[in-house]
Structure formats: C-alpha cells, structure tokens
Amino acid sequence: MKEQTGNITRPETTIAVTRGVIRLFHHMGLNCVTELSLINGRRVDVMGLDRKGQFSVVEVKSSVEDFRTDGKWEEYLPFCDHFYFAVGSDFPTEILPRETGLIMADSYGAEILKPSLPGEMNPARRKALTLRYARHAAARLMSIGGLDAILPEEG
Template sequence: MSEPALVMPIDGRQSEMARAIQRGALRYLGARGLVGVPEFSLASGRRADIAAIDMRGEVWVVEIKSSVIDFRTDRKWTDYRFHCDRLFFAVGPDFPLDILPEDTGIMVADQFGAGLIREAPHHPMPGATRKALTLRLARTAAGRLMGLMDPEALRGIEL
C-alpha cells in the first residue's frame, strides 16, 4: 500500500499569478538538478521566494515578480545577493524584461515550467555564509516535511 501524497498548504499572501510562477520556477530548478525551498527565511530576516541548492552546494535565490508594480515597490531583493551564489528573477510571460536589473538572471515562468532567458552572474558566498545557509536550508526543508507528516513532532523545535 502506498503512502498518501503530502501537500504543502497554500500561502495566502501570494497571488494566483505568483503561485503559477513559483510552480514553474520550481519545475525548472528541478529539471536543472536543484531542489528549492519556497518562502525561505534568510538569516537577515528577509524571506526569499525560493532558495535552491544543487548537488555541489551552489545556492540560487529566485525572486518572483508577478507584476511591474510588485517589482517597483519591492527593493528587498538587493539584500539577497549576500545569501546566494546566483540571483534570479522569475516573472510571467507578459512581464517587461527590460526593467529587470542586468546583473541578475531571468526566468520566464508559468504553472507548467520556466525558460531561462538570462543566466545569473556567479558571485560565490564566503565559506562561513555557505555553511550557515546550507544548514538553514536543510533544517527548513526537513522541518517542513516533518511538520506535514506529524505537526505535533515539531513542538518546541526552532527551525
């Protein structure tokens, strides 16, 4: 007998468009061999839309922008560079790409997948930052899975 599939609850802060972009970006990352954690809290207190890691330990942050207004009113993403090796924007098919910063990668995504428009420059994190971030990613991902399987098991555990 197979186990029932675990399903993450929907984050009510995201628009339908943002959820579709997130899904497509996560599918793209998976196809490239990265695993992603949505809504990942960074040590700075900021929340990355997606933090992903590959088999070698390279970390990507993907910032989702569902509209031009969303992009123009949110400048927190500049802090994300300190918490990743590559920084990307993931946007919908109708987003004007020319307004995105030239020193970031670009993915165009919908609910079915994403395409890479521009590779992000590589800016390696210092070793201590990488170690701390990798541990934070592991604990967050494991804690979410554990919480889905048995919410009571996380009582008193800080993620």
C-alpha cells in the first residue's frame, strides 16, 4: 500500500515538489539536474548550478517518515554552496533542522521560505563536481532521443 500525503501518494508528492523546485531554480537562473551521484556514493535529488559556478543541493522530502528515516543529508553539505530541504505545503516544517534552507513547492512552482546559509567548497572539489555535473547532464541529453538520434550512421 502506498503512503498517502493528503490525497497524493509519496511518489506523486516527490515528483510535484521536484518539479516546483526546478521551476523556481530556472526562474532564478540556475540550471538543474536530478539524481546526480556524488563521489561519496550519495545521490542528490536536485542540484542547481548558477552562472557563478555555485551549486545548490535540494533534498526533497515527501513525508515525515521520509525525513525521519533518511539521516544522510549532512553528507551533501561538502558538495554544495547552498543546501535546502524542499517539501509540500502539508509538511510540518518545524521538524526540519534550523541550519538548513527551506523551500515549499508543488507542481506549479516553489518559494524559498528560509534562505540557505552559504557553505564552502574547496577548489579541487568544485572542479571535480563541475565535471561530474557536466557529464551527468550530457548523458541525460544523449539518452533523450536514443543513440540513433545522436550518433551518425556507420557507412
């Protein structure tokens, strides 16, 4: 049985919140990727990259249970300049850590309710992450049309 959040199931909530975050970040001038694997083995829900080369990481939480059973969020901090939790409007935000940023979102958009405190990333990690981000984005683009649409036919 799927867990319900109001009349929406957890997977639907996750998709809606993710979509709203991406729309917000696009409006703010950040380009986004989803499900980016980091060198520490963790996978970021949403990562945005701005024109200055700064990274924002968003951990999407679809329910209280999702938040309470997932204690890995601090492992994302060395890989971003800004960290946010993103939740739907029915999420009890008082349970989230005070030191993180907070975004409230739905399918149509999102709003930053609490800005993220700036983090620090060393230059070597920033370069490695930028390359990982670029390769992840390029791989996603290649998969959109399938290899037939991307690679020239062999003669």
